[in-house]
Amino acid sequence: MKKQEKVNNINSNSLPLINEIKNNLLMFRISLCVLAIFPFLFLGKYLGYYSGTSYERFFAFFVFALFCVLILYVVTKFYSDKPFTKYLCLAVMEIFLTILSLDSGLELYITYVAVPLISLFYFNPKFSKRVALFCYLCMVGTIIYRSTLNNPYYSQIISRKQWILAYTTGLSLEYIANVIFVNIIAKHSLAFINEAKNQNKNIITIQNRVINAFANLVESKDPTTGKHVKRASEYVRVICHSLVRLGYYTEELDAHTIELIVAAAPLHDLGKISISDSILCKTGRLTRREHGIIQNHPIEGMRLITENMSLIEDLEYIDIARFMALFHHEHWDGSGYPFRLIGEEIPLVARIMTAADILDALLSERPYKRAYSLEESFSFISTLSGNCLEPAIVEAILASKDEIAKICNSFADETIKELPVVE
Numbered sequence: 001m002k003k004q005e006k007v008n009n010i011n012s013n014s015l016p017l018i019n020e021i022k023n024n025l026l027m028f029r030i031s032l033c034v035l036a037i038f039p040f041l042f043l044g045k046y047l048g049y050y051s052g053t054s055y056e057r058f059f060a061f062f063v064f065a066l067f068c069v070l071i072l073y074v075v076t077k078f079y080s081d082k083p084f085t086k087y088l089c090l091a092v093m094e095i096f097l098t099i100l101s102l103d104s105g106l107e108l109y110i111t112y113v114a115v116p117l118i119s120l121f122y123f124n125p126k127f128s129k130r131v132a133l134f135c136y137l138c139m140v141g142t143i144i145y146r147s148t149l150n151n152p153y154y155s156q157i158i159s160r161k162q163w164i165l166a167y168t169t170g171l172s173l174e175y176i177a178n179v180i181f182v183n184i185i186a187k188h189s190l191a192f193i194n195e196a197k198n199q200n201k202n203i204i205t206i207q208n209r210v211i212n213a214f215a216n217l218v219e220s221k222d223p224t225t226g227k228h229v230k231r232a233s234e235y236v237r238v239i240c241h242s243l244v245r246l247g248y249y250t251e252e253l254d255a256h257t258i259e260l261i262v263a264a265a266p267l268h269d270l271g272k273i274s275i276s277d278s279i280l281c282k283t284g285r286l287t288r289r290e291h292g293i294i295q296n297h298p299i300e301g302m303r304l305i306t307e308n309m310s311l312i313e314d315l316e317y318i319d320i321a322r323f324m325a326l327f328h329h330e331h332w333d334g335s336g337y338p339f340r341l342i343g344e345e346i347p348l349v350a351r352i353m354t355a356a357d358i359l360d361a362l363l364s365e366r367p368y369k370r371a372y373s374l375e376e377s378f379s380f381i382s383t384l385s386g387n388c389l390e391p392a393i394v395e396a397i398l399a400s401k402d403e404i405a406k407i408c409n410s411f412a413d414e415t416i417k418e419l420p421v422v423e
Contacts, residue, residue, distance in 0.1 A: 021080045023121045027089035028076045030118070031069045034096070038062045057103060068096045086122060090115050090131055098138045102145055112139040112171065113178045120183070123193070132179050139175065143167050228360055233265040234407040235356035242396035242403075243352075249392075252348055257316075261349050264321035268328045268353050271301030295337045301325035323347040328354050333387040343390075355393045358384070363408050374405055 041058050071092055079085050094115045101112070112135065119131040147164045240258045243249050253261075272280060275297060279290045286294070302325045309318055327341065327350030334342035336354075346354075362377040372380065378398055385394040397404070 017081065020086055020122060024076050024080045024085050024089055026121065027086075027093065027118070028069075028072045031065075031072050031093065035062075035065055035069065038065070061100060061103075064099065065096060068092050086127065090119055091134070093118070094131075094135050094138055098142055101139075101142050112136075112142075113175055116179055125183070125187070128183065136172075136175060139171060140168060143171065228364065229266045229269070231360045231364070231407055232268070232353070232356045233262055235359050235404065236265045236352055237262045238400045238403045238407065239352050239355055239393060239396050242400045243392065246392070246396055246399060248396070249348060257320075260317045260320050261324075261352065264317060264324055264349070265353060265356070267301070267305060267321045268324045268357070269297070269301065270304050270325055271297030271299065273304065274300045295329070298326050298329055298338055320349050323350050324353045326350070328357055330354065331388045332390045335387070351390050351393060355381075355389050355397060358388065359397060359404070363404075374401065374408070 038058065038061070041061075042055070045055060045058060072089055075082075075085050075088055097112075097114060115135050116128065116132040119128040122128070143164060146167075147160045237258065240253050240261060244253050244258075275293060279286070279293055302322050305318065305321050305325055309321070327339075327346050330336035330339065330341045330346045330350060331354070332343060332346070332351070334340050359377065359381065362372045362380055363374070365371040378401060381389070381394055381397055385391045
């Protein structure tokens with residue numbers, strides 16, 4: 001089952017819901033493990049360890065366990081993001097354990113606290129208290145039922161009421177002690193997790209500021225590109241989501257990866273920092289040697305990212321940033337630079353960045369050209385399908401005209417007054 005897709009489709013800011021979905025899936029996996037105990041139960045019965053029960057009862061337990069697993073399969077596959085699912089998962093598990101504990105030949109006691117312990121994974125104190133109360137009532141009901149059975153271990157020594165009182169008192173003390181103890185541990189763990197989460201947010205904030213500082217430095221160094229970095233990043237986001245809506249790269253472009261791609265996009269032109277102002281801002285025609293220097297900026301950008309961002313722990317982010325910087329001038333037909341890669345030899349993130357780069361160049365005013373209209377830009381983009389750009393990405397752009405128009409208007413550049421001549 002591809003249950004993890006549900007987790008990827010949830011907004012990354014909804015961490016409690018993500019944790020809840022993961023734990024619902026964990027409940028299903030635990031139920032599968034429960035099925036594995038039945039061969040041992042049958043073996044124990046065969047060896048004479050369970051004299052108070054029968055093969056028929058074990059088989060009935062096994063059939064009921066399969067039914068419980070089926071229920072968990074259905075709810076975790078189709079309803080894993082619903083609030084009621086966690087209640088249903090733990091209720092099914094508790095009912096199964098309760099029925100097992102009704103068999104006097106098994107003598108199950110520690111399992112009474114199993115479900116309350118599992119509920120702590122959800123990091124929801126109110127939910128865990130409700131689960132603990134429900135499980136305690138199940139335990140008491142089990143003890144009362146067990147007292148009605150003919151048990152040779154106590155029937156000749158104490159009365160039925162004395163047995164109920166003794167077991168209810170003893171198990172209640174053990175139950176309460178265990179629940180309190182693990183709740184204390186859970187609260188300390190939750191506090192530690194929250195503190196670590198806050199520290200991680202601070203680190204991410206600092207990293208984003210450093211990344212934006214690099215991007216702004218590139219933008220200020222090349223005054224002809226205006227707000228290109230900001231617009232290109234937003235175009236990248238639109239293209240990614242459009243590809244997914246159209247059914248392309250649905251596995252590669254999950255919600256988390258898209259956020260990483262958008263976050264890395266501002267660094268795609270980082271290599272321009274190493275180009276001297278005399279070349280980058282030259283008002284005359286560039287020489288062949290100067291063209292060569294300009295075309296080296298993808299390699300330089302990859303080098304700068306590798307050397308200066310190695311302390312960022314998210315290796316996936318670093319790889320995406322490096323690929324976008326190094327390959328964002330490669331073309332689908334192999335006519336790009338610096339390596340003349342063809343088709344899928346170019347990483348997907350770089351193919352998307354290339355399209356966003358070209359799209360912004362068309363829609364924006366440059367010293368050497370006027371800004372094309374939306375219709376002119378989309379018409380030109382359509383002619384690039386199969387040569388400069390991947391056909392699927394061109395389709396994604398053409399399917400997102402309204403979103404692209406909003407971005408273009410939101411981050412419009414100031415009109416360029418002096419137009420230097422460049423090639």
